Amino acid sequence: MSNGARSAGAQSLVSAFDLVLLDLDGVVYLGDRVVPAAVESLGQVRDLGVAVQFVTNNARRTAGEVAERLRKLGVDAAGDEVVTSAQGAAGLLAQRYPAGSRVLVVGSSALAGEVRGAGLVPTDTAGERPVAVVQGYAPELGWPQLAEAAVAIRNGADWIATNLDATLPSERGPLPGNGSLVAAVAATLGRQPDLVVGKPEPELFELAVRRSAARRPLVVGDRLDTDIEGANRAGLPSLAVLTGVTTPAELIAAPPQVRPSYVAADLSGLVAPRREPVSDDAGVRVGGWQVRYAGGAVELTATDADPGAGIDALTALCAAVWRTGLPVRAGDRSAATVLAELGLNG
Structure with missing residues (x-):
């Protein structure tokens, strides 16, 4: 496992890998603030010739918007280095339904755009009899959108959630995430979504690895129940950092399915001299x-x-x-x- 020093070299953790799959919220940034050591450490990762992919459960923004936000925070990023749960959900919908099928989008314009780009027709009303409801986080969501989702699902539409993260990390502490909004619909219907796309499901990691043609990927995340469990389900090694929601006490008490391969205080653990137990x-x-x-x-x-x-x-x-x-x-x-x-x- 890794320590928190800040020098890169041949004995650093990341030198054993050819791709780093990074969560965003709680790992690279918290709200509108970049996490300390993130910019410097990711620059060193790239200098060592290791590829980077940003893999986020948040379906609020397009990949291009995510990359632009990262660049404004000082983090080098391109749109094709970002994998979002909105992309994953749209790809899944395109596999399941014929082109031109109507899908009720409960979420951001970015999620609607991904659905449209997949050849489907976004709608915001249950009255158009959508074949599916796709639900993702957006801060403007309210009761009317959740009500339309409940009606459409009760009328027979399939229900796909981009993720079930109960909270979003922020500089003010954890805030309600998509999982909390999904829980409101679940309580209304007395059932859970038919499918979940985001972590801990392995699909987003698998998509990022395919894009990079990597042979030795490493997952980095702050959440044991999404990032780390997702890595374990995908058969990938993982690094847990303590800049987001997971505490040391939770880490020590973690059951086997959510235990990381490595632990670090922050992203500097990727490039620090490596100390094995x-x-x-x-x-x-x-x-x-x-x-x-x-x-x-x-x-x-x-x-x-x-x-x-x-x-x-x-x-x-x-x-x-x-x-x-x-x-x-x-x-x-x-x-x-x-x-x-x-x-x-x-």
Whole structure:
């Protein structure tokens, strides 16, 4: 697993891969603010010759609009490097229904545009008897659009959701996401969508990999239940960063299906000198941190006066807890301090 240093080189994590598949919200930006270290780190990734694809569950914007937004934040990006759940949903609809079929779009103009570009006819009313309802996030959505969706689905239309993310990360904390809006319709109908396109389903990752013809892709995300589970479903290695919704406590407690391959504080973990956990029957060591199996717990201690970043301690703890399921405790004052900083008991 990775630490949070900021120098690129042959021993960096990303040097083992030829493509990085990046989530956006909570990884590259939070609302209208770029995440610290993102611009510098992604520039170093490109300098190392590794391709980049931005893969987002958010269906609010077109790929071109997403790329333009990234560029305004200082992140190098092109439209053909962006994969959105709106694109995935439109492609799925085009496979399932004849050209010219009407689809009720509950979402943004970008989602409607993708549906139209796939040869289908967007509509905003159940009265036109659409064959399907596609639902994606848009901040302007309200009761009238949700009501039309409920009526159309009750009348027999298939129901496709671009994603089920309950929240959107923001600089003000988590805000309601598409999953919360889907839940309103689900509560009305007493059922769930027929299909979900976005992560943790593997389709968006598979589309991005096909575009790049990559052989060694790495998924990077902040959400265990979408980005990391999606990577695991697609059979891809993953890096979890702590700049979005996932906390250290949630990471340590993660069940197997949502455990990442690597952990980093932020995107600098892609280009930092790589520190692998050293494990044996007695415990795990990463950098200047040692975790021992002792007295029915995993006990964290510092092995020198300056043990290094807390992300190294978290990496060691994840490896130990995932192996044993034991609770965490501090073995010295340095460990107690870093556990408190990570929001962990100790």
